Amino acid sequence: xxxxxxxxxxxxxxxxxxxxxxxxxxxxxxxxxxxxxxxxxxxxxxxxxxxxxxxxxxxxxxxxxxxxxxxxxxxxxxxxxxxxxxxxxxxxxxxxxxxxxxxxxxxxxxxxxxxxxxxxxxxxxxxxxxxxxxxxxxxxxxxxxxxxxxxxxxxxxxxxxxxxxxxxxxxxxxxxxxxxxxxxxxxxxxxxxxxxxxxxxxxxxxxxxxxxxxxxxxxxxxxxxxxxxxxxxxxxxxxxxxxxxxxxxxxxxxxxxxxxxxxxxxxxxxxxxxxxxxxxxxxxxxxxxxxxxxxxxxxxxxxxxxxxxxxxxxxxxxxxxxxxxxxxxxxxxxxxxxxxxxxxxxxxxxxxxxxxxxxxxxxxxxxxxxxxxxxxxxxxxxxxxxxxxxxxxxxxxxxxxxxxxxxxxxxxxxxxxxxxxxxxxxxxxxxxxxxxxxxxxxxxxxxxxxxxxxxxxxxxxxxxxxxxxxxxxxxxxxxxxxxxxxxxxxxxxxxxxxxxxxxxxxxxxxxxxxxxxxxxxxxxxxxxxxxxxxxxxxxxxxxxxxxxxxxxxxxxxxxxxxxxxxxxxxxxxxxxxxxxxxxxxxxxxxxxxxxxxxxxxxxxxxxxxxxxxxxxxxxxxxxxxxxxxxxxxxxxxxxxxxxxxxxxxxxxxxxxxxxxxxxxxxxxxxxxxxxxxxxxxxxxxxxxxxxxxxxxxxxxxxxxxxxxxxxxxxxxxxxxxxxxxxxxxxxxxxxxxxxxxxxxxxxxxxxxxxxxxxxxxxxxxxxxxxxxxxxxxxxxxxxxxxxxxxxxxxxx
Numbered sequence: 001x002x003x004x005x006x007x008x009x010x011x012x013x014x015x016x017x018x019x020x021x022x023x024x025x026x027x028x029x030x031x032x033x034x035x036x037x038x039x040x041x042x043x044x045x046x047x048x049x050x051x052x053x054x055x056x057x058x059x060x061x062x063x064x065x066x067x068x069x070x071x072x073x074x075x076x077x078x079x080x081x082x083x084x085x086x087x088x089x090x091x092x093x094x095x096x097x098x099x100x101x102x103x104x105x106x107x108x109x110x111x112x113x114x115x116x117x118x119x120x121x122x123x124x125x126x127x128x129x130x131x132x133x134x135x136x137x138x139x140x141x142x143x144x145x146x147x148x149x150x151x152x153x154x155x156x157x158x159x160x161x162x163x164x165x166x167x168x169x170x171x172x173x174x175x176x177x178x179x180x181x182x183x184x185x186x187x188x189x190x191x192x193x194x195x196x197x198x199x200x201x202x203x204x205x206x207x208x209x210x211x212x213x214x215x216x217x218x219x220x221x222x223x224x225x226x227x228x229x230x231x232x233x234x235x236x237x238x239x240x241x242x243x244x245x246x247x248x249x250x251x252x253x254x255x256x257x258x259x260x261x262x263x264x265x266x267x268x269x270x271x272x273x274x275x276x277x278x279x280x281x282x283x284x285x286x287x288x289x290x291x292x293x294x295x296x297x298x299x300x301x302x303x304x305x306x307x308x309x310x311x312x313x314x315x316x317x318x319x320x321x322x323x324x325x326x327x328x329x330x331x332x333x334x335x336x337x338x339x340x341x342x343x344x345x346x347x348x349x350x351x352x353x354x355x356x357x358x359x360x361x362x363x364x365x366x367x368x369x370x371x372x373x374x375x376x377x378x379x380x381x382x383x384x385x386x387x388x389x390x391x392x393x394x395x396x397x398x399x400x401x402x403x404x405x406x407x408x409x410x411x412x413x414x415x416x417x418x419x420x421x422x423x424x425x426x427x428x429x430x431x432x433x434x435x436x437x438x439x440x441x442x443x444x445x446x447x448x449x450x451x452x453x454x455x456x457x458x459x460x461x462x463x464x465x466x467x468x469x470x471x472x473x474x475x476x477x478x479x480x481x482x483x484x485x486x487x488x489x490x491x492x493x494x495x496x497x498x499x500x501x502x503x504x505x506x507x508x509x510x511x512x513x514x515x516x517x518x519x520x521x522x523x524x525x526x527x528x529x530x531x532x533x534x535x536x537x538x539x540x541x542x543x544x545x546x547x548x549x550x551x552x553x554x555x556x557x558x559x560x561x562x563x564x565x566x567x568x569x570x571x572x573x574x575x576x577x578x579x580x581x582x583x584x585x586x587x588x589x590x591x592x593x594x595x596x597x598x599x600x601x602x603x604x605x606x607x608x609x610x611x612x613x614x615x616x617x618x619x620x621x622x623x624x625x626x627x628x629x630x631x632x633x634x635x636x637x638x639x640x641x642x643x644x645x646x647x648x649x650x651x652x653x654x655x656x657x658x659x660x661x662x663x664x665x666x667x668x669x670x671x672x673x674x675x676x677x678x679x680x681x682x683x684x685x686x687x688x689x690x691x692x693x694x695x696x697x698x699x700x701x702x703x704x705x706x707x708x709x710x711x712x713x714x715x716x717x718x719x720x721x722x723x724x725x726x727x728x729x730x731x732x733x734x735x736x737x738x739x740x741x742x743x744x745x746x747x748x749x750x751x752x753x754x755x756x757x758x759x760x761x762x763x764x765x766x767x768x769x770x771x772x773x774x775x776x777x778x779x780x781x782x783x784x785x786x787x788x789x790x791x792x793x794x795x796x
Contacts, residue, residue, distance in 0.1 A: 038109040040068040047080025055709035057596040070109040095129040125159035127225040150177040169196040173239040193269040283464045448485040474552040486520040499534040571607040598670040610636045621652040677724040712791040725759040733777040
């Protein structure tokens with residue numbers, strides 16, 4: 001057992017690249033039959049999630065309910081995550097929770113002859129819950145730059161190092177078969193409570209999971225991943241019991257027998273793994289006490305049901321665990337109650353001590369007075385009593401009685417009159433204060449933020465245990481002279497060492513005696529960062545204690561925090577469409593911008609407007625290829641000519657707080673060979689409406705082959721819907737085919753106004769994707785276009 005949680009059998013410490021993955025959702029592309037399509041739906045988004053559709057350059061913002069298809073790319077930003085659910089159209093199966101700064105693409109998604117899911121993970125980490133493996137034809141494969149992982153009914157963490165491409169893997173249930181790629185063809189079967197990590201010379205190796213590895217894995221895990229694990233708890237328990245029962249009747253796999261553990265120790269680890277993980281998450285504030293208690297109950301019930309199937313020596317002591325959890329949950333309350341009791345006790349003892357001292361003093365005075373009076377004559381005693389009473393009457397005047405109106409004199413207190421010295425009295429020794437315990441010490445050290453010559457005390461709070469501490473709000477670092485100072489102003493405590501992310505920080509030594517002053521200083525950089533300080537504190541009456549303090553820094557707002565300094569609108573026939581742009585330079589270069597998609601200019605009615613909707617930003621000047629486009633009547637508006645060209649806009653803006661900034665925006669225009677429209681109309685043909693369907697063109701396998709990807713099409717079922725293709729005036733001939741199943745079927749053309757050729761294709765309601773082949777002849781040159789319409793949305 002380790003302090004505060006279940007302990008797995010330990011193994012030698014290794015460096016585990018503890019990065020998790022979350023897998024996204026995919027759908028089948030290139031078929032008109034919805035029943036054969038495998039899709040992935042975004043079910044939850046935290047932070048920034050970007051999607052690049054297959055074959056396109058445009059970056060879309062991921063949103064809840066968004067469908068993802070084969071070939072799509074999903075990327076998460078910093079401090080972001082996305083939960084993806086796979087579906088074959090009737091029910092959901094696999095779950096992927098993709099963590100921050102991750103990138104995956106979907107190699108293959110199909111359910112024609114079995115459910116096939118292939119995911120390429122380029123970087124990042126994720127949690128994966130695979131449920132789609134039900135027979136031998138089903139397949140789930142996760143590809144990394146250096147390994148291929150085949151999955152059979154599994155819950156696991158996976159990650160890819162963005163610099164080396166090397167994977168890491170930790171399995172909670174099921175089995176993952178890992179095969180190296182390239183020159184490394186090593187194979188591993190990774191079973192529950194096992195991890196695949198990187199050893200010497202970047203070689204993959206299998207190790208048993210212990211508590212230290214769990215802590216490494218969970219340190220940066222998001223709440224979405226922990227929620228997914230708890231949701232899969234019943235499945236993990238059942239799968240592991242089934243596998244352990246299987247091992248008990250056969251032989252343990254070679255990979256497990258090579259562990260430095262006995263078979264019964266490995267079995268204990270498998271049964272204890274889920275609860276150990278949950279308790280580690282509880283320590284790190286990833287889950288609350290209620291979630292941990294519910295999981296304990298699930299495991300307890302499951303083990304009671306199946307206890308006859310295994311002779312597990314690692315069964316959990318449920319009475320002990322419940323007691324421990326109860327103590328953890330009541331810790332703060334008990335501390336507060338104890339502090340209140342200690343304060344009351346201290347006050348009571350002080351009052352009691354004072355009363356004893358006052359009584360002792362009065363007793364001595366009374367004895368002296370009695371001794372003195374005994375030596376006086378009766379007349380002298382009477383005179384003394386009379387004067388004593390007069391003094392009392394002066395000090396305590398008569399008090400009126402509101403009920404009777406009578407005056408009641410208080411009983412006089414005898415006052416000694418002798419001048420005789422009774423001799424020295426003993427001064428009572430002060431009571432030694434009780435020795436505190438570490439839980440009673442609220443601040444084991446002092447923390448100060450120094451900016452230049454000024455210093456400010458920083459507060460921190462406790463986490464799940466007394467040694468886990470946190471500075472709640474990020475520290476804003478706005479200059480290069482910001483430091484954090486650790487010291488102790490309590491004479492009973494001394495700081496021995498402070499480490500920042502494992503590395504010791506500087507200790508002051510003003511007298512240069514080599515011993516240090518117990519004051520530690522570290523410089524804070526102007527960046528967003530998370531730091532973990534390990535502070536070793538010595539108490540003169542207690543043992544030495546290590547505390548972990550988590551601190552985050554951030555930079556003040558600047559131009560880098562402005563997501564869109566201006567808006568770009570494309571106007572066709574005076575109808576505006578917002579255009580997205582992105583950074584085209586280095587990661588930290590915010591001034592070079594690019595509209596990735598080429599803008600089609602198929603007529604003389606296309607213009608570009610640059611405006612701002614932010615009240616804090618004002619556009620001062622815009623130049624197009626060195627010439628100002630500012631017009632007193634229209635503002636910053638420029639007409640686009642019918643030609644393929646690159647336009648460079650230099651845009652000067654002013655922010656109320658951040659001042660001026662100059663941006664460069666690159667826009668590329670193209671003249672498309674033909675037009676594609678979405679058409680809506682009444683079923684009686686009375687009303688017809690056309691809306692241009694934007695598309696992108698890329699080069700195919702030869703000079704005259706091209707691939708076109710059309711943006712998402714939106715239809716309404718109550719109307720007559722069609723996809724329309726029109727040749728332009730300079731086209732000699734157009735032939736169009738649509739793919740139905742595995743065959744290409746020709747579409748008939750219709751004569752339209754001005755002798756243009758018009759093709760109309762009426763998709764069956766519910767069709768979610770279509771492929772066309774268009775042969776286009778112009779000036780004697782024949783070009784072939786493969787046209788993908790990957791996403792058709794039907795609205796009621």
